[in-house]
Amino acid sequence: MKVLVPIKRVVDYNVKIRVKSDNSGVELSNIKMSMNPFDEIAVEEAIRLKEAGTVSEIIVISIGPQQAQETIRTALAMGADRGILIKTDELVEPLNVAKLIKGVSEEENPEIIILGKQAIDDDSNQTGQMLAALLGWSQGTFASELKFSDGKINVIREIDGGLQTIDIKLPSIITTDLRLNEPRYASLPNIMKAKKKPIDEKSPEDYNIQISPMLEILKVSEPAQREAGIKVETVEELVDKLKNEAGVI
């Protein structure tokens, strides 16, 4: 069974991002970029499935600029088998990404596609679900545990205030939640081996997709600064301030 893992190159989770002075977006020059953390969990899960003998080949795809190749190399160093880079310098949106992954899927014929539930840059949380609809596959989103048995996956999903367990039939889309696993470090011998693993370079046109954004970003702004708190002397003063200054009671 083949598994496809789409991964995105995003601003590193631990970088404190700054908004560009013209409010057109986030400052990206000279900023540390890494694999989207949810995608890292997807790669780890695929590798664990391969180690358990459930999966025979792991193909990672990234859609983005040339440097996204580095992100693919990281996944290859963790243990993926080969990579596909669909090169574009445009801003990618979930529907276009889902269409491109569908294109790859039709060539590669995987039985599972594991994606991060969302990318931490735009927080869309749409690609997996759109892809399931486009392919007509079952979907287990926000997965925190997977169990495989003939032709079925038992998925524990993280939902508001609890867990939901479902059975879905292959072929399936899985989107990962944080608790699914703890991604491994890439070992140095594997980093060296990964340099020799193949990465195919493609373009959106190869799949007859035009990457034209459907959304227009009007403005990006930083969250409002929180004002410093104050200490009140008495309960009366607190009530007075809540009533007359904050207007909440």
Next chain:
Amino acid sequence: MKKEILNKIQKVVGKSNIILQEDDMHNYLTEWRGVYSGKAAAVIKPKSTNEVSRVLKIAYEYNIPIITQGGNTGLVGGQIPFDKNHLLLSLEKLNKVREVNNIDRSITAEAGIKLSELQNICMKNNLFFPLSLASEGSCTIGGNIATNAGGVGVLYYGNTRELVLGLEVVLPDGKIINNLQALVKDNTGYSIKNLFIGSEGTLGVITAATVKAFPQPKEKYTAFLKINSPNKSIKALRIIQESISTPLTAFELMNNRSIQFVIRHIPKTFAPFSKFKWMVLVEFSSLESSDLEKERIEKTLNGLIDLGLVEDAVLSNSKSQSKNMWKLRESISEAQKKEGGSIKNDISVPIKFINKFIHDATSISKKNIPDSRCVIFGHIGDGNIHFNISQPPKAEKQEFLKKENHLRKKIVELTMSLDGSFSAEHGIGLARKGDLKKYKKDKLILMKGIKESIDKKNIMNPGKIFDY
């Protein structure tokens, strides 16, 4: 203590900055591990150098000892007063940044500012302050200077001493000496600044400092190396230093036991290797982010595997992974605390003797307490090893700690026989006074002469470093 003295001091700092109730002093009088617990007449929290000077003048007039405290994170008891007639001078409110200077690449801050805050302010100004230690969220720059703190950045950036450009100090009689200029070259007689660095509050009060800042590294490469022996780690260190020009900013050795403890007690930690005897945390800090550099590092580290010095290695691929790696290293002390009593040795030896020291010290521990567990970690590149002995799993803590003096004596004897130091980065305080007297007689006499000429009334942290 006479009421009138406390009243005079209260007039200087204000009612809200003096603590007279014993119950409210607890956090200041007890050291975080609970090893030292003291007493004092009052805790005083001045907000300016001028207030420190006026408080010291009063204390000088009435011959009242002053114990200066920063973040209360010291490990040798230097920051704790032990007498109802002594005053604890907490500098936590003397914590302003006076100047950030991108041209001199320096920052002038008051003594009570927390180290982590100083690091953050530098970062916001596109600068980097390299002093970094496990207690950085609580400790203060004044305390770091008074104890010449070491930490994890020493290998490349040096001790606190190397980072201080100038100091402002208040002498025991209240006189303010301002020497804050950011001068790299200043050969104008004795280096008073260096006298106060590491003086542990026994000469006066450090109220402000000008410290060196560095360009902010843009990229960090963090790795764990799996290694069979400390000896091999040193060989690996030398090869790395000879082949990679990217600054090597950390090289931290840890034995299996220390990581075992961390994984057992600290949530969300996991070992990077399934089996290992020793592990080294390696970090390079670079001003640029380039594929070429990354490849050179990967190639060199991989070469160490080919040479048989390193068994296996992992490299972080995001800041989160680097953070997780550091978490393993920085949680060792906290994890060890949860394993019962421990006997701590902060020693350094010439690097060529590290292997011998670790071997012999382990034998000493096993011989004296067969089931004791050695937690060994440290800044191996500076020859500084934390050799901490944890009690056997089922032993009584108090029973185990009875052997502390004997065991420590043996380990210090071993350290000194290898030309080492019995206190590499924690200082003398109360805990190492005996060793100082035993092994550094001549130095102690010279130090006493200096102490007596500056602190004539012996009111600056009396009983620390020196016996009286």
